[in-house]
Amino acid sequence: MRTGLIRHSQYMELLRSVPSFKALTEDVLSKVADVLEETHYSDGDYLIRQGATGDTFFIISEGQVKVTQQKLANEEPVYLSTLSRGDWFGEQALKGEDVRTASVTAVGDVTCLVVDRESFRQLIGGLDDVSNRTYESDELKAKLEAEAEFFSS
Numbered sequence: 001m002r003t004g005l006i007r008h009s010q011y012m013e014l015l016r017s018v019p020s021f022k023a024l025t026e027d028v029l030s031k032v033a034d035v036l037e038e039t040h041y042s043d044g045d046y047l048i049r050q051g052a053t054g055d056t057f058f059i060i061s062e063g064q065v066k067v068t069q070q071k072l073a074n075e076e077p078v079y080l081s082t083l084s085r086g087d088w089f090g091e092q093a094l095k096g097e098d099v100r101t102a103s104v105t106a107v108g109d110v111t112c113l114v115v116d117r118e119s120f121r122q123l124i125g126g127l128d129d130v131s132n133r134t135y136e137s138d139e140l141k142a143k144l145e146a147e148a149e150f151f152s153s
């Protein structure tokens with residue numbers, strides 16, 4: 001699919017504004033703008049479901065999303081954060097295991113720029129900010145699990 005010139009320059013403008021993408025050249029940003037798919041969501045829509053397999057990386061173009069996580073089966077999901085224009089997410093399933101580690105839902109109307117796994121790997125995945133991002137809640141969970149294992153062995 002060919003991206004129109006005006007769209008392409010709008011995508012470039014957004015991509016340039018993402019702090020984590022500062023290290024990407026104009027050439028790479030342009031390739032990202034070529035391959036991404038613009039997607040639209042309404043209030044309450046799931047962009048990502050925790051536990052599902054995932055192949056896509058998201059950059060928010062308009063609106064806000066809410067990140068929640070179910071710590072244990074049968075427990076209510078816990079609110080983690082709200083993300084907005086210029087924020088990105090969905091990288092966790094694209095490194096190592098392809099399972100989504102949290103749920104992401106639309107708060108009002110949302111537009112995202114979505115990058116597939118292969119393009120992500122080629123163009124974005126190597127960035128330090130992206131490859132090194134971890135989440136406190138997950139670190140805590142890993143720590144608790146490690147402790148539990150230690151005490152049970």
Ligand code: PCG
Pocket residue numbers: 048054067069080081088089090091092093094099100101102103104135136137138
């Ligand atoms: P992924 O692929 O696991 O899908 C859910 C996404 O939510 C995850 O990638 C992260 O990009 C994003 N996210 C934002 N905040 C958090 C958080 O605190 N913990 C986790 N696990 N994911 C988060």
